[in-house]
Amino acid sequence: MADIVISEFMDEEAIREGLAGFDVLYDPKLVDDSDRLAGAVGQARALIVRNRTQVRAPLLAAAPRLSAIGRLGVGLDNIDVDACSARDIAVFPATGANDVSVAEYVIATAMLLLRGAYASTLEVIAGRWPRNALIGREIMGKRLGLVGFGSIARETGKRAAALGMRVTAFDPYVPAGSSAWSQPWGSVEARPLDALLSESDVVSLHVPLTPETRNLIDAAAIARMRNNAIxxxxxxxxxxxxxxxxxxxxxxxxxxxxxDVFAAEPVDADRGAVFAECPNLVLTPHIAGVTEESNVRVSWVTVEAVRKHLSGV
Structure with a gap:
């Protein structure tokens, strides 16, 4: 049986070259077949996943030899980290490898939503000319509020500052005197969450899912935001x-x-119906951190961490 099981998609060259010498089972369809996945990990020493594979008690019980989990990304809410720690199973997130992809997604989407001009193709084809209805807003001079100020948020702020945005952030885990508030590209003003929500033209979220952050942006928080905020x-x-x-x-x-992310993924038609007839809304299938380039980076960071662990390096 396989020494390393990979249950979701990744860069295949990284598998061939980075995991050469190991018995590897690479099957991205395993994520959708829990019984087959449980059977596949029976003798595995390492498991590599993205965000959909649920690494919890049933799967861990099926993998008694497991000593490492590679996460093709940074979020760990699909992995029972405490249970892994209790069994001395090392968990390796691909920290930093998709920061640029997410930051570019945030800025590009903010510009698209502020400008509001890009949904007119069918009207123009049909001979209509909705020019006056599509006068949008510039991103320059707007205030970006970052909820969370980790590495992805800092990459986002860097790009926002280059476009002339004012950048503020809320992060209770970054001390007031931290050098993080003085970035090479400019200073970031630390703001309380309520103030950030009420002052920002664009609010971008950069926090993990924890009991404290679940439904952090609820009806009350939205009510504090500007009527034209993004x-x-x-x-x-x-x-x-x-x-x-x-x-x-x-x-x-x-x-x-x-x-780009949802409480339950993938979104089915019933849950998707919640968003019916919402204006100026962009929904994407958890793809912000996945580009051709980031997939290669994330894959290599992950396979190198797993290889070194299994090799005792």
Whole structure:
């Protein structure tokens, strides 16, 4: 049986070259077949996953030899980290490898939602000319509020500052005197969450899903935001109350929103119906951190960590 099991997609060259010499089972369809996955990990010493494979008690019990889990990304809410620690199973997130991809997604989506001009293709084809209805806003001079100020948020702030945005952030885990608030590209003003929400033109979320952050952006938080503000969540599903967001968009309480992550993934038709008829809304399938380039980086960071662990390096 396989020494290393990979249950979701990754760069195949990284597997061939980075894990040469190991018996590897690479099958991205395993994530959707829990019984077959449980059978596959019976003798595995390492498991490599993305965000959909649920590494919890049933799967861990099926893998008595497991000593390492490689996470093709940074979020660990699909992995029972405490249970892994109790069994001395090392968990290796691909920290930093997709920071640029997420940051570019946030900035590109903010510009798209502020400008509001890019949904007119069918009208132009049909001979209509909705020019006056599509006068949007520039990103220059707007205030970006970052909820969480880790590495992805800092990459986002860097790009925002280059476009002339003012950058503020809320992060209770970054001390007031930390050098993090003085970046090479400019100073970032630390703000309380309520103030950040009420002052920002664009709010971008960069927090993990924890008991403290679940539904952090609920109806009350949205009510504090500006009526024309943009909300972007490319962090973790469950941080935003999706029904409250949809209601705010339909009622004209927000200028727009983008969700790349959802409380339950993949989103089925019933859950997707919550967002029906919401204006200026972008929904994407948890793809912000996945580009051709980041997939290669994430894959190599992960296989190198797993290889070194199994080789005792």
């Amino acid at each position: 909300l972007i969540n490319a962090a973790r599903g469950g941080v935003v109350d999706e029904a409250a967001l949809a209601g705010a968009l339909r009622n004209g309480r927000l200028g727009g929103a983008a969700l």
